[in-house]
Amino acid sequence: MKNGREPVIVGLADAPLEGGRFAKNASVLGHCALVANEALKEAGLSMKDVDGLLTAGMWGVPGPGQLPTVTLGEYLGIMPMFVDGTNIGGSAFEAHVAHAAMALREGYCEVALIVYGSDQKSLRSRTLGGRPSVLSMQHETPYGMLTPVGGYAMAARRHMHEYGTTSEHLAEIAVSTRKWAQLNPAATRQDDLSIDDVMNSMMVSDPLHLLDCCLVTDGAGAIVMTTAERAKDLKTMPVSVKGYGECHSHWAVSEMPDLAHLLPAAKAGKRAMEMAGVTHSDIDVTQIYDSFTITVLLSLEALGFCKPGEGGAFVSGQRTAPGGEFALNTSGGGLSALHPGMFGMFLLIEATRQLRGECGARQVKDAETALVHGTGGTLSSGATVILQKGLQA
Amino acid sequence: MSYDKPLPVIDHDSAPYWDAAREGRLDIPLCDDCGQHHFYPRAVCPHCYSDKLKFDTVSGRGTVHTYTVSSRPPGPAFADDVPYVVALIDLEEGPRMMSRIETDDPEAVRIGSEVEVVFVKATDEVTFPHFKLAK
Structure with missing residues (x-):
């Protein structure tokens, strides 16, 4: 009412x-x-x-x-x-x-x-670097995992093991996001990027390379x-806020309920979409937290844009690049536009600009409904917002 | 040699676990009510919320759930260890814990590899449970 x-x-x-x-x-x-x-x-x-x-x-x-x-x-x-x-x-x-x-x-x-x-x-x-070795972290920090990337790397390896996902699949995400950044004058990184560039970049925490990681800005x-x-x-x-949901599961990486599936995103996304009364085919533009390439792939699956294990195929062939079938992270994301520690604010800003039609060369045509999904911690939390252009009936 | 990597800040929940590790045992909480082990040690069982918990010496055997090979250390104290394997170990008794896998050949580690605990002394107070690939 x-x-x-x-x-x-x-x-x-x-x-x-x-x-x-x-x-x-x-x-x-x-x-x-x-x-x-x-x-x-x-x-x-x-x-x-x-x-x-x-x-x-x-x-x-x-x-x-x-x-x-x-x-x-x-x-x-x-x-x-x-x-x-x-x-x-x-x-x-x-x-x-x-x-x-x-x-x-x-x-x-x-x-x-x-x-x-x-x-x-x-x-x-980057204050997450040396998490003090207290409470639950006394059982993780001493082992020297680079945080937060190490936890994301462990999730990526588990997804690769369960589904055959490859480093090339992850690189597709970095490359398509860079192509969007090249259309955004405010983006920090705009130089050309190829899948080989990503796969040949320095290994930071195996299997994640440097160019699988977001910027530090x-x-x-x-x-x-x-x-x-x-x-x-x-x-x-x-821009109307039509639906929302939030959930978190763990802080210590060992407590993540399922390393290959993002349960908080599944719960938050389902609630937000049901509240908004929208289905996946209603979404014109999607902004998903890209702290690391694997974050995007796990989120796409958990939010139901594809089935578990199909994330690699979903992003292949630059499907999420400008001109592709699925408009994703149109600002250039955390991977190429900016990443000041907590990027979720900028997902909301970009989605709102898209729905207002203010995005110039990167504008998604006739964008009326947007899905925004943030991830926090080490795949710890997920929160989804569904936005629609104008004052909705 | 002083130990300059991070050490655990031991608390009332974890003291028996670290005491046991110093004595060469892997002791983790076992719930009297639901019969399940958990890790890391808590005052209330995360499975059934009971506080009827005791520490139980477990086998020290498990499998690698997932892992990463760290090529970049999180601080200078870890620089000499590179490359090293940080893993999540599924203990035979159920719980999952983070640890290091002691190996000269990180390439030999696989998801599903069988491992067993080894105790690595850091200081007079702290000994860490690490794991090695089972023969």
Whole structure:
């Protein structure tokens, strides 16, 4: 039953990068504030309209980043009455969209601001590198697995063992994603890339090569959500949040319930698609977290775009490249556009831009429905969002 | 020689496990209620949520579920070990655990390879259960 409180995305912004670093000088919180202002402004809103604040990050830990919404709210000069600091890894922002949607439907919030920023490239840090050897990690960190890539490598090897998936299949994903990046002026890596280049790149954690891995860049992004009723008075074309789902299974790699199948993605995706009332054939454009090539392949299978074990065939022959049958990761993804630690924010931004028709050379024609799926941790969490152009009936 | 790789921060859940490893045994929790082992050690059984747990000495035999050959160390302390095999081992008793496979030939490791535990002393306090390919 429609009541005008259906959740919609009305604003977005991302920070310009040069060579993977922030083009402007500001602190990580400063970049959060700059993109937040820009996202509000394009909708015709301002910071004083914001009564919901959602963020996740890796900055300021230990220290003020341990309470990230509190620290960010203070920096922004606002006193939000709905907050969510859910951190389930890079998929956190898909979960934030879900939580904001529920708060908006409930009347708990009118304007929700979801923000992310990371200056990991400028700082030359990647905080996941040395996970402290406490609690469950006392049984993993001492063995010297490179994190998080080692866990993804173990999943890739298991998938290869069970289904005959090859390094060439994985390379198809890196190459098709690069082709999309070549159509996105903001993408960090735009040089030509071949399947041989990927397979001949340095082995990082066997069987994953360097070019199976995402970039390490800075980045900041913001999304503004409100209700369908409020959106009628705003300046941007609204994008409706039609369905959502989230799930997580493990942190320690040994606790992953099934190394070759992404159970959180299966659960989150099924719930989101059922809520939205859409099937796979309704999806015009898909944004799937590509921390590593194997992440994409496992997600495609778990989300039901193909059967378990068919992911390799699904991506073969550059089916997911520009001009292919399946429009996937049209910004150039984490593999080639940017990857500031937690990429899920930028999946949402790209999907929304596609539905608004703002994507220039990489625009997917007549895109009306998008599926966004984030993965966080070491294949630990999954969160799916279904978006549709305009105010939906 | 000082040991400069990460050491476990031992807690009340894990102390009996690490004590046993130091004495050359692989002891993991066994649930009195559901009869299942689990790993890593917890205060409540992750299968049936019972707290009637005891440590049980297991066989130390298992198979390789999956593995990666690390060519890039996560820190300088591991640089001398490269290349080395980090694996998930399915213990004969059921649980899965991460460990290292001690081998001069990483190419010889396969998914499904049978392995057995070996104990590698790191410090006076900490001995790690590693695995080697079974003959």
